[in-house]
Amino acid sequence: MRRITPWLLPLAILLLWQASASFGLIRPQILPAPTEVGAAAWRLTRSGELWTNVEVSAWRALLGFAIGGGIGFAFGLLNGLSRRAEVVTDTTLQMVRNIPHLALIPLVILWFGIDETAKIFLVALGVFFPIYVNTLHGVRSVDRQLLEMGRAYGMSDRALLWRIVLPGALPAIFVGLRYGLGIMWLTLIVAETISASSGIGFMAMNAREFMLVDVVVFSILVYAALGKLADTVARALERICLAWNPVYAKG
Amino acid sequence: MTVTVLDRTGSPEMRISTRGAAVRLRGVTQRFGAKTVLAGIDLDIPAGQFVAVVGRSGCGKSTLLRLIAGLDAPRSGTIEMDGATAGDAVRLMFQEPRLLPWARVGANVEVGLGRAGDRAARRRAAVEVLAQVGLADRAAEWPSVLSGGQKQRVALARALASHPRLLAFDEPLGALDALTRIEMQALIAQVWQDKGFTAIVVTHDVSEAVALADRILVLEAGVVAMDLAVDLPRPRRHGDAAAAAIEGRILDRLLRR
Ligand SMILES: Nc1ncnc2c1ncn2[C@@H]1O[C@H](COP(=O)(O)OP(=O)(O)O)[C@@H](O)[C@H]1O
Ligand SMILES: [Mg+2]
Secondary structure, three states, X not given: OOOOHHHHHHHHHHHHHHHHHHOOOOOOOOOOOHHHXXXXXXXXXXXXXXXXXXXXXXXXXXXXXXXXXHHHHHHHHHHHHOHHXXXXXXXXXXXXXXXXXXXXXXXXXXXXXXXXXXXXXXXXXXXXXXXXXXXXXXXXXXXHHHHHHHHHOOOOHHHHHHHHHHHHHHHHHHHHHHHHHHHHHHHHHHHHHHOOOOOHHHHHHHHHHOOOHHHXXXXXXXHHHHHHHHHHHXXXXXXXXXXXXXXXXXX | OOOOOOOOOOOHHHHHHOOOOOEEEEEEEEEEOOEEEEEEEEEEXXXXXXXXXXXXXXXXXXXXXXXXXXXOOOOXXXXXXXXXXXXXXXXXXXXXXOOOOOOOHHHHHHHHHXXXXXXXXXXXXXXXXXXXXXXXXXXXXOHHHXXXXXXXXXXXXXXHHOOOOEEEEEOOOOOOOHHXXXXXXXXXXXXXHHHOOEEEEEOOOHHHHHHHOOEEEEEEOOEEEXXXXXXXXXXXOOOOHHXXXXXXXXXHHHXXX
């Protein structure tokens, strides 16, 4: 029973939506019935259009995330370990952070046109900061006493990094990872909606021109599902990697 | 937990392989800013002796121990072990267990093994040492599920795994309840007798010092103000009359009665 209860309300809303559409309370040009959205989903899946676009969007998202996240992680680690590196780079990075990355869209289009580079660049830029800030914070807050213990037991710098600094920073890095995943989808949605010739955002904008509201609604649901999927994977990874931490341990 | 007390001279191979180190301090001084914490300490600790250091809070006990363990360098003076500077042969057990929370109990003990041996050999060695502290069956657990006393025992196993010739303890039992403390004291006394390392224990509990040590040093105003031999037979029992007399003398000194 406890497993079903959280799903009762969404189900009720879905039924209400379906009923309102069937009885003509909502015009299909505004919001088509769930069954019609389902039909659109079926159509797009069979024609292969859905997978092509999902693949394009997922590729942009992951590549942008890998680049931005990788650079953010590297700077977070570097600045967390070396005061000198932090003094040189942190202020600059924090200044750039104050510019909302989506505000750069016009500039980015000028630089890269509307091709792949522009979107990957924006995603990378958006993902960079949460990963950077949280990695830095994580490395900084590693227990000094454990580091002292490691040194006293003759661990090399390499061993200290792998066995104490990184595991100690991991909970914070995961916070950055999950936050970054959210920003990744958000950035991609905006970028694909504004300018694209493929991808889920393009699928939605293209459908809008032909007044295919069911496809538009379905595209939104696909974004939601992909976001949920990414978060679920991150949570699962978190549970596996942080099994030692009673906060994350199952049960 | 079962504690068997062995004869001090038992198992000759063991005593040879991990024999204690003699420590020699000359004019050891430590200062933090304008504050002189240690003011020229001269001290000789023969190999295999069990020394307890007591003193008021903030008198420099931990500072002294960190110097002997080689974690810090003194402002001036020399610290020698068997005529050489302290190296891998010294281990310090901290006030806190300082276990890696993300490593299983066995892997935590393996930290004490350094880089020696292959995977299987290291695992076997870790379980072997864990058995010496009565935790052989906990090697696969996370430290977070252990009690405070068990964590300190794992920390002890980690220290023992490196076969120290001098083992220093900084109030290792301070956070434990009374019964666990007594158990841990017996365990420390037992491994010391088994292995024959030199032991230095800092404690604020005078009865603990009397229960464990051959010799008690009272640290005061940066110098050794009292150096007392404890010539009681082992195993020692808590509440013994002769022990109570020694305890009284030290407390009188500490409280300036
Ligand atoms: N790293 C340090 N920096 C500055 N002061 C210190 C440091 N370590 C210890 N002290 C000071 O030295 C004194 C002795 O400290 P400590 O050896 O920890 O005392 P105890 O262990 O006997 O309680 C204290 O006054 C403490 O504040
Ligand atoms: Mg202390």
